[in-house]
Amino acid sequence: MNSKTMFYILKRIGLALLTIWVVITVTFFVMHAVPGGPFMSEKAVSPTAQAALEAKYGLDKPLLEQYGTYLKDIVTKFDFGPSVKQRGRMVIDVIADGMKTSAKLGVIAAAVAGVVGIVLGAWAALRRNKLIDKTIMVITTAFVSMPSFIMGSLLLVLFAITWMVLPANGAAKGGLVLPIITLSLYPMAYITRLTRSSMLDVLGQDYIRTAKAKGVSRAKIIFGHALKNSLIPVITYFGPMLAYIVTGSLVVEKIFAVPGIGRAFVTSITSRDYPMVMGTTIVLAVLIVVMNLVSDILYKVVDPRINFD
Amino acid sequence: MKKILALLLVLAMMLALAACSESTNPTNGGTDTPAKASSIAVCLASEPDTLDPALNSAVDGATMIAHLFSGLAKWAQDDKGNLVIVADTAKELVEGVVNPDGTVTYTYTIRDGAKWSDGKDVTAKDFEFAWQRAASEALGADYGYMFEVVDGYGTDSLNVKAVDDKTLEVTLANAVAYWNELLAFPVYFPVREDVVSDESWATKPETYVCNGAYTITGWEHNSVITMEKNANYVDADKITMDKIEFYLSDDANNMVANFKNGTWQLIDDVPTNEMETLKKEYPEEYVVAGQIGTYYVCWNIGEDILPEGSGLTGNEAELARAEIRSAISLLFDRNYIVEEIGQGGQVPASSFVAMGMTNPDGTQFYKTAGHNDFEGYINVSKDAVESNFNQAIETLKKYYDYDGAKFTNFPTMNYLYNTSEAHKAIGEYLQAQLASIGITMNMENQEWATFLQTRKNGDYSIARNGWVADYNDPICFLDMWITASGNNDVQFGKGEHANVSIYSLDLTDLGYDVKVENGTWAETYDVLIKTIKGCTDNNVRYELMHRAEDLLMSTGCICPIYYYTDTYMISKNVKGFFSNPLGYKYFMYCTIDG
Numbered sequence: 068m069n070s071k072t073m074f075y076i077l078k079r080i081g082l083a084l085l086t087i088w089v090v091i092t093v094t095f096f097v098m099h100a101v102p103g104g105p106f107m108s109e110k111a112v113s114p115t116a117q118a119a120l121e122a123k124y125g126l127d128k129p130l131l132e133q134y135g136t137y138l139k140d141i142v143t144k145f146d147f148g149p150s151v152k153q154r155g156r157m158v159i160d161v162i163a164d165g166m167k168t169s170a171k172l173g174v175i176a177a178a179v180a181g182v183v184g185i186v187l188g189a190w191a192a193l194r195r196n197k198l199i200d201k202t203i204m205v206i207t208t209a210f211v212s213m214p215s216f217i218m219g220s221l222l223l224v225l226f227a228i229t230w231m232v233l234p235a236n237g238a239a240k241g242g243l244v245l246p247i248i249t250l251s252l253y254p255m256a257y258i259t260r261l262t263r264s265s266m267l268d269v270l271g272q273d274y275i276r277t278a279k280a281k282g283v284s285r286a287k288i289i290f291g292h293a294l295k296n297s298l299i300p301v302i303t304y305f306g307p308m309l310a311y312i313v314t315g316s317l318v319v320e321k322i323f324a325v326p327g328i329g330r331a332f333v334t335s336i337t338s339r340d341y342p343m344v345m346g347t348t349i350v351l352a353v354l355i356v357v358m359n360l361v362s363d364i365l366y367k368v369v370d371p372r373i374n375f376d
Numbered sequence: 377m378k379k380i381l382a383l384l385l386v387l388a389m390m391l392a393l394a395a396c397s398e399s400t401n402p403t404n405g406g407t408d409t410p411a412k413a414s415s416i417a418v419c420l421a422s423e424p425d426t427l428d429p430a431l432n433s434a435v436d437g438a439t440m441i442a443h444l445f446s447g448l449a450k451w452a453q454d455d456k457g458n459l460v461i462v463a464d465t466a467k468e469l470v471e472g473v474v475n476p477d478g479t480v481t482y483t484y485t486i487r488d489g490a491k492w493s494d495g496k497d498v499t500a501k502d503f504e505f506a507w508q509r510a511a512s513e514a515l516g517a518d519y520g521y522m523f524e525v526v527d528g529y530g531t532d533s534l535n536v537k538a539v540d541d542k543t544l545e546v547t548l549a550n551a552v553a554y555w556n557e558l559l560a561f562p563v564y565f566p567v568r569e570d571v572v573s574d575e576s577w578a579t580k581p582e583t584y585v586c587n588g589a590y591t592i593t594g595w596e597h598n599s600v601i602t603m604e605k606n607a608n609y610v611d612a613d614k615i616t617m618d619k620i621e622f623y624l625s626d627d628a629n630n631m632v633a634n635f636k637n638g639t640w641q642l643i644d645d646v647p648t649n650e651m652e653t654l655k656k657e658y659p660e661e662y663v664v665a666g667q668i669g670t671y672y673v674c675w676n677i678g679e680d681i682l683p684e685g686s687g688l689t690g691n692e693a694e695l696a697r698a699e700i701r702s703a704i705s706l707l708f709d710r711n712y713i714v715e716e717i718g719q720g721g722q723v724p725a726s727s728f729v730a731m732g733m734t735n736p737d738g739t740q741f742y743k744t745a746g747h748n749d750f751e752g753y754i755n756v757s758k759d760a761v762e763s764n765f766n767q768a769i770e771t772l773k774k775y776y777d778y779d780g781a782k783f784t785n786f787p788t789m790n791y792l793y794n795t796s797e798a799h800k801a802i803g804e805y806l807q808a809q810l811a812s813i814g815i816t817m818n819m820e821n822q823e824w825a826t827f828l829q830t831r832k833n834g835d836y837s838i839a840r841n842g843w844v845a846d847y848n849d850p851i852c853f854l855d856m857w858i859t860a861s862g863n864n865d866v867q868f869g870k871g872e873h874a875n876v877s878i879y880s881l882d883l884t885d886l887g888y889d890v891k892v893e894n895g896t897w898a899e900t901y902d903v904l905i906k907t908i909k910g911c912t913d914n915n916v917r918y919e920l921m922h923r924a925e926d927l928l929m930s931t932g933c934i935c936p937i938y939y940y941t942d943t944y945m946i947s948k949n950v951k952g953f954f955s956n957p958l959g960y961k962y963f964m965y966c967t968i969d970g
Contacts, residue, residue, distance in 0.1 A: 101825075102825070102829040103825030103826045103828055106516070107832075108518055109842075110518055111861075111863050112518055112862070113513070115513045119513050119515075123516075155428070155575045155579045156579050165597075223630070227634075234637075236639060321627050321630075324634075330598060334422070339825050
């Protein structure tokens with residue numbers, strides 16, 4: 068790695084930190100500017116009780132002071148504070164609990180999408196205009212155009228109710244199978260189409276023809292040259308795919324009752340659980356920023372022609 | 377090549393599936409076999425905010441707590457299947473002794489053998505501590521106000537003390553008809569000081585020490601809470617269900633899927649758009665139970681709805697507004713709303729105090745309300761829809777210009793509701809009804825917490841509202857409308873309404889020296905509620921509550937729509953299940969056939 072690359076990476080890390088700081092600051096102030104508070108309920112608590120609760124969680128202090136304390140606590144102690152609504156639980160514990168499941172769901176879905184997508188795409192490209200190519204293209208078009216909540220509901224009805232082969236509840240044994248399939252279908256279909264067109268493009272290049280003319284084996288041409296080079300666009304899709312999986316999992320977790328981070332994120336906003344809103348937002352922001360960074364660096368690794376200037 | 381690729385593909389799929397599925401037979405979800413006789417899996421809602429009896433304010437949380445804790449009293453079914461309140465940790469539910477100053481003292485004895493799940497004895501001290509804690513402002517519990525009947529509420533200390541380990545003495549400010557029911561309410565359950573000193577005690581099985589029929593043996597957050605029979609429970613031999621799994625999900629579609637495939641034996645929610653189908657498909661399993669609550673629409677009393685140049689001011693104007701609001705209430709067909717929009721078996725509402733509340737003689741409170749030749753304040757029978765509508769038009773004609781089909785100078789109003797398809801549909805119906813006579817009502821939806829704040833502040837003309845009882849006494853519907861109440865969304869007695877003197881109150885026929893003519897809200901309604909709370913004669917008390925509702929409904933600010941129901945599905949193999957009017961569900965005496 069040359070010093071230029073090193074500098075680029077450092078610069079990107081600096082920018083990433085800045086982005087996260089901006090996300091924290093904006094979320095913090097917007098969240099407090101929204102009407103309603105964590106102690107608002109259909110059945111009102113007495114004003115004195117409300118004051119006591121606000122004092123307990125430091126919400127009675129001036130907003131800037133609360134902001135300062137919050138930043139200090141996360142930077143120096145990695146302390147996200149207690150949840151205001153789920154009394155007795157720390158934000159970090161709730162997030163850790165949810166992330167265990169969500170990460171498993173997300174990582175496996177991404178892996179399935181990547182592996183299956185690339186294989187199918189390559190296969191379709193090599194069998195261009197044959198029956199298998201057309202079948203793959205029709206199916207992937209369907210998957211790309213079908214939103215995950217419809218796909219999820221469909222799979223739920225078929226596999227969990229009609230055939231009863233998989234559980235409908237994400238927390239049960241094997242309960243993640245349907246959510247993973249639902250979540251991976253769209254990116255898988257997308258990757259398939261991406262790989263196919265990119266592979267077709269590469270297969271038409273002069274150097275492939277040269278290799279063929281030189282008598283290089285078909286396997287070596289496909290795996291050594293064509294596939295590797297056709298993966299560059301696929302890698303650029305890595306960042307958007309992650310964003311899709313993160314946001315898509317909110318929907319999928321709901322359909323299949325998966326105990327992931329998605330629910331905590333959504334309900335914390337409705338219930339004005341300030342520390343929980345901050346915690347989940349920061350975690351998701353860090354995740355997306357880091358993944359984009361990784362995706363950019365990988366891009367360079369796969370394609371040395373790319374210049375970081 | 378094709379073969380290699382196909383092989384790779386199959387391999388990748390198998391790997392991926394194997395990675396996330398550790399089970400060979402996942403059909404039954406969390407239960408290994410389909411519901412053994414001693415185990416039941418249910419789903420009420422998503423993870424409760426808390427399982428601390430003092431802090432909980434949710435119905436699903438209360439159901440779980442009722443399985444985990446034992447208070448002085450509990451809900452039970454008698455031999456005939458009727459719901460009754462019986463002694464639980466108390467030896468018996470004693471009568472109170474009236475003191476010379478009008479306060480009432482109850483002395484309870486704790487049953488022998490009452491133990492905590494860790495084996496320690498349950499003492500009167502535990503109750504004393506729990507009650508002081510729950511009522512304290514430092515804790516800030518939503519239901520802290522449930523102790524307002526106890527002498528000393530609002531000061532540093534409630535008038536409750538443990539005379540010795542076995543004897544608990546509590547003094548109420550005056551006799552309270554529903555006291556035994558309060559004793560069966562979670563906020564009155566005991567907790568132990570050393571246990572709750574750890575603030576996270578109620579979030580994990582290891583630290584959750586309780587004294588009820590069950591203990592928590594497993595808690596996967598947002599996923600499932602597992603309860604197993606508590607061997608230390610004083611009545612453990614009477615508990616027939618060994619294990620209950622409370623699955624935590626709030627997605628009604630997912631619940632139905634898990635019910636249909638037999639994984640869960642009870643689900644507490646069904647999607648509105650599937651209600652009709654499910655009712656037909658599962659006639660035995662689909663249950664619509666009564667719930668003491670009213671869905672209604674409230675007006676902001678400060679909203680001026682008189683036409684420009686009406687010439688009415690002050691008290692006259694307020695009387696006119698009350699008449700107009702009451703007339704608008706008559707425009708709506710509540711049968712249409714429950715049958716076509718709600719579809720959940722709701723009952724058209726003719727009063728604010730909900731169906732399910734009973735008079736001392738056992739008759740329904742709402743049926744004897746209103747002093748009309750029909751039940752309640754509004755005739756909600758299907759035959760009356762047209763006459764109600766015409767009556768409303770005649771009233772409105774007194775105040776607005778009418779061109780034979782429409783009113784032309786009714787000011788534009790706003791309808792505030794919280795974001796939800798169901799609330800929106802009802803709002804749109806109301807909007808269409810008003811539009812048909814020329815009244816424009818714009819719809820504004822807000823997200824829940826914002827909505828609560830806006831409505832509380834009175835920044836609206838008309839708002840969607842609802843109230844569900846906390847205990848089986850009409851006062852919990854009536855005391856929320858006193859001037860100082862935190863739930864006084866209508867803004868009675870606030871702002872300009874503080875000086876409106878059009879209300880009358882005469883209680884001399886009931887033996888009270890109270891007679892007010894053309895008084896303010898504070899001089900009439902607030903006084904009436906205070907009188908009810910101090911009244912010890914139950915028959916008089918109910919008469920007073922009827923009068924309070926009369927006064928409330930005369931303002932026209934409350935437009936009842938329907939009485940809530942609790943729709944759930946329960947597998948027909950489950951026997952011995954019951955629920956109470958507050959919506960708590962009891963599984964401890966269940967057995968499973970087949």
